Amino acid sequence: xxxxxxxxxxxxxxxxxxxxxxxxxxxxxxxxxxxxxxxxxxxxxxxxxxxxxxxxxxxxxxxxxxxxxxxxxxxxxxxxxxxxxxxxxxxxxxxxxxxxxxxxxxxxxxxxxxxxxxxxxxxxxxxxxxxxxxxxxxxxxxxxxxxxxxxxxxxxxxxxxxxxxxxxxxxxxxxxxxxxxxxxxxxxxxxxxxxxxxxxxxxxxxxxxxxxxxxxxxxxxxxxxxxxxxxxxxxxxxxxxxxxxxxxxxxxxxxxxxxxxxx
Amino acid sequence: xxxxxxxxxxxxxxxxxxxxxxxxxxxxxxxxxxxxxxxxxxxxxxxxxxxxxxxxxxxxxxxxxxxxxxxxxxxxxxxxxxxxxxxxxxxxxxxxxxxxxxxxxxxxxxxxxxxxxxxxxxxxxxxxxxxxxxxxxxxxxxxxxxxxxxxxxxxxxxxxxxxxxxxxxxxxxxxxxxxxxxxxxxxxxxxxxxxxxxxxxxxxxxxxxxxxxxxxxxxxxxxxxxxxxxxxxxxxxxxxxxxxxxxxxxxxxxxxxxxxxxxxxxxxxxxxxxxxxxxxxxxxxxxxxxxxxxxxxxxxxxxxxxxxxxxxxxxxxxxxxxxxxxxx
Ligand SMILES: Nc1ncnc2c1ncn2[C@@H]1O[C@H](COP(=O)(O)OP(=O)(O)O)[C@@H](O)[C@H]1O
Ligand SMILES: [Mg+2]
Numbered sequence: 001x002x003x004x005x006x007x008x009x010x011x012x013x014x015x016x017x018x019x020x021x022x023x024x025x026x027x028x029x030x031x032x033x034x035x036x037x038x039x040x041x042x043x044x045x046x047x048x049x050x051x052x053x054x055x056x057x058x059x060x061x062x063x064x065x066x067x068x069x070x071x072x073x074x075x076x077x078x079x080x081x082x083x084x085x086x087x088x089x090x091x092x093x094x095x096x097x098x099x100x101x102x103x104x105x106x107x108x109x110x111x112x113x114x115x116x117x118x119x120x121x122x123x124x125x126x127x128x129x130x131x132x133x134x135x136x137x138x139x140x141x142x143x144x145x146x147x148x149x150x151x152x153x154x155x156x157x158x159x160x161x162x163x164x165x166x167x168x169x170x171x172x173x174x175x176x177x178x179x180x181x182x183x184x185x186x187x188x189x190x191x192x193x194x195x196x197x198x199x200x201x202x203x204x205x206x207x208x209x210x211x212x213x214x215x216x217x218x219x220x221x222x223x224x225x226x227x228x229x230x231x232x233x234x235x236x237x238x239x240x241x242x243x244x245x246x247x248x249x250x251x252x253x254x255x256x257x258x259x260x261x262x263x
Numbered sequence: 264x265x266x267x268x269x270x271x272x273x274x275x276x277x278x279x280x281x282x283x284x285x286x287x288x289x290x291x292x293x294x295x296x297x298x299x300x301x302x303x304x305x306x307x308x309x310x311x312x313x314x315x316x317x318x319x320x321x322x323x324x325x326x327x328x329x330x331x332x333x334x335x336x337x338x339x340x341x342x343x344x345x346x347x348x349x350x351x352x353x354x355x356x357x358x359x360x361x362x363x364x365x366x367x368x369x370x371x372x373x374x375x376x377x378x379x380x381x382x383x384x385x386x387x388x389x390x391x392x393x394x395x396x397x398x399x400x401x402x403x404x405x406x407x408x409x410x411x412x413x414x415x416x417x418x419x420x421x422x423x424x425x426x427x428x429x430x431x432x433x434x435x436x437x438x439x440x441x442x443x444x445x446x447x448x449x450x451x452x453x454x455x456x457x458x459x460x461x462x463x464x465x466x467x468x469x470x471x472x473x474x475x476x477x478x479x480x481x482x483x484x485x486x487x488x489x490x491x492x493x494x495x496x497x498x499x500x501x502x503x504x505x506x507x508x509x510x511x512x513x514x515x516x517x518x519x520x521x522x523x524x525x526x527x528x529x530x531x532x533x534x535x536x537x538x539x540x541x542x543x544x545x546x547x548x549x550x551x552x553x554x555x556x557x558x559x560x561x562x563x564x565x566x567x568x569x570x571x572x573x574x575x576x577x578x579x580x581x582x583x584x585x586x587x588x589x590x591x
Contacts, residue, residue, distance in 0.1 A: 162316055163349035165336045167363035167410065177362075181353050 024240060031233035048234040058235065061219035065199055068130060068215060072137035073194035079138065080145030080194075081187055085179070088153050099150070106143050113140060114207030121208060129210035136208045137201065141194035148193065148254055152186035153179075185256040192250035196243055266328075267292040267450050268313065268418060273322030275308050275474075282308050283474040285322060290418075295444050295451045299461040300471030301497070306454040309471075310420050313452065314343050326417065337366075341418035342411035346426055348403050350395040356406050357382075357391040363414040377413050384443075385409045401432050408443070418450045425460065437463050458498050462486070470494050492589050502559050510589040517585035518561035520548070520571060521578040530578035534559065539573055546571075550579060 031049070035042040052058050087098050105113060117136045118128075126132055160182065164174040180187075202217040209218055216239060223232045268290040275283040283305045290296050298306045311317040313324060315336035324331040331339060342363070351359050360381060364374045382388045385405040395403055404424060411419055424440070425433045441464045444451045455461055461468050462482045469479040470493070478490045489495035495512040496503065502518065504511040521530060537558065538549040548561045548571055559579060563571065571577065 159345055159347060159349040160351060162336070163343075163345060163351070164362070164366075165316075166314060166343045167414065168337050168366035169362075170337055170366075173366060178351060 027233050028237045028240070031230060031237045033230060033233075036230060048230040049238075052231060052234055052238075055231070057214075057219065058231075061214050061216045064130065064213055065215040065217075068133050068137060068213070069195045069198040072134045072198050073141060073191050075134070076138045076141035076145050076194040077187060077191040080142045080190060081149050081183075083142070084146050084149040084153060085175070088150070099146075102146055103143050105140055106147075110140075110203040114204040117204065118207040127210065128208055128213070130213045132208045132210070133205055133213055133215070136204050137194075137198040140201070140204060141197050144193050144197065145190035148190045149183055149186045152183045156182055185253045189250045189254035192246050192253065196246040196250065199239070199246075200243055264291040264294075266290065267326065268452075269325040269328075270313075271323045271325065273312060273319040273324060275305070275312060275317065276320045281474065283312075286474070286476060288469065288476065288479070290450060290452065293448050293450055295441070295453065295464060295466045297453045297455060297461040297465040297468045298471055299455060299458060299468050299498075302456050304471045305474040306456075306471055307422055308474075310343070310422055310452065310454050313418075314341065314420055315339050340416060341420060342414055342416040343420040343422065344407050344411050344424045346422045346424065348395075348407040350403055350406055350410070352395055355392050355394055356387055356398070359395070359406055360387075360410045360413055362410065367414070381409045381413045384412075400428050401436065404428065404436065408440075412443075412447060412449065416449065418452060419444075421451060421453045423455055424453075426455075433460070440464065462498075470497065472497075488587055489589070492591075495587065495589060500560055504557075508591065510591060512587045512589055513581050513585060515547070515560040516562040517581050518559060519580050520550075520561060520563070520569065521580060523576055523578050527578075529580040531580045532559070533576070533578045536571055536573050536575045536577060539571065550577060 029041075032044050032046070033041055034045040034047075083102070087095050090098060114136075117132070117139065121128060121132050121135075156179070160178055161174050164178045165171070169177060200217065201215075202221065205215055205218055206221070209215065214222070216235065220232055220235055220239075223229065223235075266289045268288075270286060270288040272285040272287050273283070274281070274285040286309075298309060300306055308317060312319050313331075315331070315334065319332070326340065351362065354362070357378065361374055361378055364377065369377075379388075382391055385408060387402070387405055387409060390398060390402060395406065398406065407424070421440075425436055428436065437460055440451075453461075453464065465482055467479060468482055468485050470477045470485060472493045478485060478494045480488075485494060485498055489498065489501075489512065492503070492510060492512075495501045500515050501512045502515065504513070519529070521527075523533065532552050532554060534550040534552040536548055537551045538547075540547040540549075544565045546563045546565075548563055550559045550561060551557075552559060561579065563569075
């Protein structure tokens with residue numbers, strides 16, 4: 001009876017997994033398909049991947065994505081870390097209010113965020129392009145950085161910082177020698193998370209990108225309008241693989257026990 | 264004796280709740296003063312105000328007659344040993360101990376010299392390159408002490424430093440800490456809720472109740488002549504007799520038992536023995552009084568001669584000098 005229920009359950013979980021991953025698996029599979037027509041399998045090939053690297057537009061989109069990703073995630077990490085350190089000193093009531101406001105962008109529909117940002121940028125007459133993309137990406141990644149860093153700060157407690165001050169460390173020295181080293185795994189995780197979010201973002205970028213700032217997801221969308229080609233599959237596969245790797249590494253850093261870190 | 268720390272009517276409220284009502288206290292240079300009281304009575308709050316981690320709602324704190332209020336913790340010439348030790352997990356034992364000297368920009372040569380001295384003193388020389396995680400509770404405790412005393416502070420503040428250790432280790436570290444304090448001559452302000460610990464280590468004990476200091480005196484005075492009902496019952500065991508408007512406290516070891524009808528001039532009450540608890544060299548007798556709803560405790564030591572049994576009808580008495588009259 002018990003074992004039967006377990007069989008049914010495990011069958012159900014398998015079905016779920018298939019449902020979730022089958023489309024992705026097919027996409028990855030067809031990126032290695034020798035035929036131009038998706039529906040027919042005619043043998044294994046790397047040629048779509050190779051042709052990507054010869055494609056100037058793809059390379060340009062990749063360069064845009066990487067530039068915007070690196071700059072926006074550095075900014076989001078620095079600003080998010082500073083904000084987490086600041087609100088830690090607030091009273092519980094204010095901390096909850098500020099936290100609520102900061103985490104709101106996580107739950108607001110992305111399309112609203114995109115629209116709001118577009119309205120803002122046109123109000124202040126900012127030309128759409130890399131700068132607006134970077135600002136938009138900072139806006140939606142910073143809350144994630146803050147969730148991660150605030151979690152680590154809460155785990156750390158106040159004892160260690162007080163011990164440092166008790167031993168003569170000024171607030172700056174405390175930050176430099178105690179707090180920052182202990183939350184460093186969280187900072188790294190936050191950076192990787194922001195970079196992943198930036199690399200993957202389509203909806204918000206769609207609103208705030210300019211003609212010369214096409215990112216990879218925007219480029220893929222442009223291609224799909226002309227039909228799904230094996231190159232699109234190859235490009236998407238690369239994006240998926242890098243996202244998964246980044247998230248895994250970020251998660252490893254986030255979970256890293258501060259008590260075992262040595263520098 | 265010279266006063267090193269003076270608390271002048273300091274008060275602490277948290278969001279309008281009075282945790283420490285206005286309180287004054289002078290601590291002498293080189294003394295081992297213990298703040299003793301049940302958990303939640305404000306000991307940690309008082310210690311943290313002295314260290315500078317909490318600001319008092321009103322009143323002033325003086326160190327060597329200089330006003331300490333508004334001086335941040337990192338500029339106060341005292342160190343604290345935290346209850347959970349608060350060792351830096353990302354540093355080795357050596358780096359932990361040297362942290363204070365580094366912050367004070369002491370020369371490297373001096374750092375090295377003092378490090379070796381302190382390591383030897385607390386017997387951590389072999390463990391110097393381990394991280395806190397690789398140490399036992401007792402060893403971590405030593406690192407916490409070493410990290411504080413290497414700075415030669417004027418005052419060492421200790422918040423239940425042995426609370427996390429098991430009984431045996433606690434007993435032996437109590438003696439070590441006491442000796443360390445005597446040898447270094449540093450003033451210790453020690454917080455504990457364990458009265459035995461306070462008795463064993465302190466020069467003076469301040470017994471705290473709900474933020475107030477009920478009595479401050481030597482361990483013997485606290486034990487023999489408690490000044491309030493709280494002190495009389497919190498420290499050791501006591502028999503409390505209420506007669507009309509007076510409260511009389513008599514320690515169990517001062518209670519004498521008599522056969523009914525013998526030495527009747529010494530009898531004060533009569534009763535029946537309800538329980539006898541054997542504790543090796545000591546037996547605890549519980550006597551139910553005839554006259555009222557109360558059980559009296561008496562101690563009988565091996566070799567006292569008389570062998571009292573459960574259900575014996577007895578008379579009890581005590582010397583006038585052994586009773587303590589308490590205010591209501
Ligand atoms: N930061 C704080 N905010 C509000 N109340 C506090 C704070 N710190 C301590 N208290 C309260 O003050 C009282 C005394 O606490 P504490 O000094 O830690 O007692 P003890 O160390 O004797 O156990 C407790 O009732 C506690 O809840
Ligand atoms: Mg406490």
